[in-house]
Amino acid sequence: xxxxxxxxxxxxxxxxxxxxxxxxxxxxxxxxxxxxxxxxxxxxxxxxxxxxxxxxxxxxxxxxxxxxxxxxxxxxxxxxxxxxxxxxxxxxxxxxxxxxxxxxxxxxxxxxxxxxxxxxxxxxxxxxxxxxxxxxxxxxxxxxxxxxxxxxxxxxxxxxxxxxxxxxxxxxxxxxxxxxxxxxxxxxxxxxxxxxxxxxxxxxxxxxxxxxxxxxxxxxxxxxxxxxxxxxxxxxxxxxxxxxxxxxxxxxxxxxxxxxxxxxxxxxxxxxxxxxxxxxxxxxxxxxxxxxxxxxxxxxxxxxxxxxxxxxxxxxxx
Amino acid sequence: xxxxxxxxxxxxxxxxxxxxxxxxxxxxxxxxxxxxxxxxxxxxxxxxxxxxxxxxxxxxxxxxxxxxxxxxxxxxxxxxxxxxxxxxxxxxxxxxxxxxxxxxxxxxxxxxxxxxxxxxxxxxxxxxxxxxxxxxxxxxxxxxxxxxxxxxxxxxxxxxxxxxxxxxxxxxxxxxxxxxxxxxxxxxxxxxxxxxxxxxxxxxxxxxxxxxxxxxxxxxxxxxxxxxxxxxxxxxxxxxxxxxxxxxxxxxxxxxxxxxxxxxxxxxxxxxxxxxxxxxxxxxxxxxxxxxxxxxxxxxxxxxxxxxxxxxxxxxxxxx
Numbered sequence: 001x002x003x004x005x006x007x008x009x010x011x012x013x014x015x016x017x018x019x020x021x022x023x024x025x026x027x028x029x030x031x032x033x034x035x036x037x038x039x040x041x042x043x044x045x046x047x048x049x050x051x052x053x054x055x056x057x058x059x060x061x062x063x064x065x066x067x068x069x070x071x072x073x074x075x076x077x078x079x080x081x082x083x084x085x086x087x088x089x090x091x092x093x094x095x096x097x098x099x100x101x102x103x104x105x106x107x108x109x110x111x112x113x114x115x116x117x118x119x120x121x122x123x124x125x126x127x128x129x130x131x132x133x134x135x136x137x138x139x140x141x142x143x144x145x146x147x148x149x150x151x152x153x154x155x156x157x158x159x160x161x162x163x164x165x166x167x168x169x170x171x172x173x174x175x176x177x178x179x180x181x182x183x184x185x186x187x188x189x190x191x192x193x194x195x196x197x198x199x200x201x202x203x204x205x206x207x208x209x210x211x212x213x214x215x216x217x218x219x220x221x222x223x224x225x226x227x228x229x230x231x232x233x234x235x236x237x238x239x240x241x242x243x244x245x246x247x248x249x250x251x252x253x254x255x256x257x258x259x260x261x262x263x264x265x266x267x268x269x270x271x272x273x274x275x276x277x278x279x280x281x282x283x284x285x286x287x288x289x290x291x292x293x294x295x296x297x298x299x300x301x302x303x304x305x306x307x308x309x310x311x312x313x314x315x316x317x318x
Numbered sequence: 319x320x321x322x323x324x325x326x327x328x329x330x331x332x333x334x335x336x337x338x339x340x341x342x343x344x345x346x347x348x349x350x351x352x353x354x355x356x357x358x359x360x361x362x363x364x365x366x367x368x369x370x371x372x373x374x375x376x377x378x379x380x381x382x383x384x385x386x387x388x389x390x391x392x393x394x395x396x397x398x399x400x401x402x403x404x405x406x407x408x409x410x411x412x413x414x415x416x417x418x419x420x421x422x423x424x425x426x427x428x429x430x431x432x433x434x435x436x437x438x439x440x441x442x443x444x445x446x447x448x449x450x451x452x453x454x455x456x457x458x459x460x461x462x463x464x465x466x467x468x469x470x471x472x473x474x475x476x477x478x479x480x481x482x483x484x485x486x487x488x489x490x491x492x493x494x495x496x497x498x499x500x501x502x503x504x505x506x507x508x509x510x511x512x513x514x515x516x517x518x519x520x521x522x523x524x525x526x527x528x529x530x531x532x533x534x535x536x537x538x539x540x541x542x543x544x545x546x547x548x549x550x551x552x553x554x555x556x557x558x559x560x561x562x563x564x565x566x567x568x569x570x571x572x573x574x575x576x577x578x579x580x581x582x583x584x585x586x587x588x589x590x591x592x593x594x595x596x597x598x599x600x601x602x603x604x605x606x607x608x609x610x611x612x613x614x615x616x617x618x619x620x621x622x623x624x625x626x627x628x629x630x631x632x633x634x635x636x637x638x
Contacts, residue, residue, distance in 0.1 A: 163488070166363045192489040
């Protein structure tokens with residue numbers, strides 16, 4: 001195996017009419033890594049995966065899997081398992097029949113043994129004679145994952161595997177993905193859920209076809225020199241309005257019964273400002289790490305400020 | 319000290335039950351929601367969330383039990399319920415090939431609005447959606463965040479006292495989600511009751527109160543902070559390592575820790591019942607040292623609502 005990246009998207013550009021789906025997106029997935037492509041709908045996540053699979057041709061840049069473009073290379077295609085967001089299973093076939101179908105397409109040798117292992121891995125043995133459309137959403141996702149694994153790929157590309165999946169099934173899917181990772185697979189998955197990015201070794205935060213950042217979740221948090229002070233209090237709305245008026249406060253976010261307050265100075269714990277809150281009962285104050293949602297929003301704001309600055313310079317402003 | 323007058327109850331649910339043949343989809347659900355409250359319903363698919371929601375919207379009659387929504391009885395006056403509530407889902411049926419203003423007019427007509435009343439609410443919707451110049455645009459040509467607010471404006475056009483939101487911001491840009499929940503908070507501050515069903519944890523965090531629902535029953539209920547405190551005594555330990563697989567193996571073999579799982583470039587595990595935080599951290603350190611796995615110092619991390627949910631469901635299932 002080479003030491004190069006398992007998956008590499010380099011300055012990828014692709015327009016559909018006026019829409020720039022990929023606008024210079026870059027990231028790379030290292031062998032044996034769980035990598036998250038994280039961003040909202042319309043960020044270019046699906047187009048990036050489809051470019052890597054050779055299903056979408058790039059206008060510029062490159063998309064490589066295991067060192068080369070997939071193109072029409074059958075052996076390279078065989079090294080990749082792809083779980084698409086929409087089409088996954090044949091609803092009127094049973095669990096067994098779905099696995100057999102995907103196995104036959106990929107000409108898997110000794111299919112019965114492979115199927116038995118995948119059914120055990122996904123704990124679907126009891127349901128093997130059920131029609132796929134009779135399974136719960138979580139079980140359907142597990143079956144779809146099993147189908148993408150039937151030909152023993154080395155790289156998995158998963159397009160929003162956890163979207164619409166409930167918390168219990170989602171935790172189970174992450175357990176399965178962890179086991180795959182430990183067995184040596186490289187996994188690239190896309191998700192709109194920023195809290196899920198925490199579960200990845202590294203993530204690319206993407207927006208509008210571009211990469212905002214590509215790092216470990218811990219590095220992303222550390223990269224922003226800011227702390228967040230969490231204040232649990234009542235009435236929280238009053239506290240928000242009072243703190244938002246403080247010149248030392250950059251930003252206040254209200255979540256139900258608590259506030260996340262970002263001070264202008266990193267080391268400012270805002271203790272006296274919180275103590276001064278009139279007509280507010282404070283039950284807890286502590287410093288918390290910024291969430292990846294915070295980091296995402298800050299990165300977007302920084303990029304927008306940079307672009308606005310570039311526009312000003314172009315127009316001859318100082 | 320005098321107790322503050324408690325705000326009026328707008329959703330009153332008592333022993334609400336729904337069977338489908340042998341399946342008990344909703345099992346004696348009881349709760350209240352008040353004016354100005356954002357109440358979240360969090361649970362897996364099939365737990366009874368949408369069955370409860372359909373009963374509260376007057377779309378499905380209960381097998382037994384009762385519910386009053388905005389003063390109307392869901393069994394005796396389902397049509398009155400429908401008039402007094404608003405509903406918005408993530409895949410909300412805006413008409414994409416119509417103009418934004420056409421969609422507003424359509425919803426106004428559905429609720430029997432016309433003349434000055436409709437004009438007043440259209441003006442409100444124009445301001446609330448924040449992009450007044452674009453009401454003449456086709457919905458499909460509008461940015462996602464604007465479509466989101468337009469869907470909300472349609473649901474609120476007839477000034478309902480209670481609004482039901484079904485995973486309203488899945489997949490939207492985080493900045494837009496924050497802006498959306500600022501609107502929701504203003505709505506709640508004006509006295510509207512917001513009832514949110516979701517399994518998207520970032521949304522549940524915005525609720526004043528969250529009810530966790532599993533197998534048709536409410537298994538826990540409280541503010542997000544109070545729910546997280548349910549796990550308080552059993553810390554979640556995090557270690558980071560360049561060899562997460564080896565770290566997982568080392569920690570998985572330590573009896574004072576349980577549920578070890580890969581988490582990013584590291585491992586998360588829960589303290590076993592009765593094991594204090596300090597001992598759990600020391601146990602992780604010892605296990606990793608003994609196995610010779612390079613690692614960061616173990617730290618306790620705050621639980622998420624997902625951790626709480628999984629734990630509560632596990633306890634319930636252990637009991638039954």
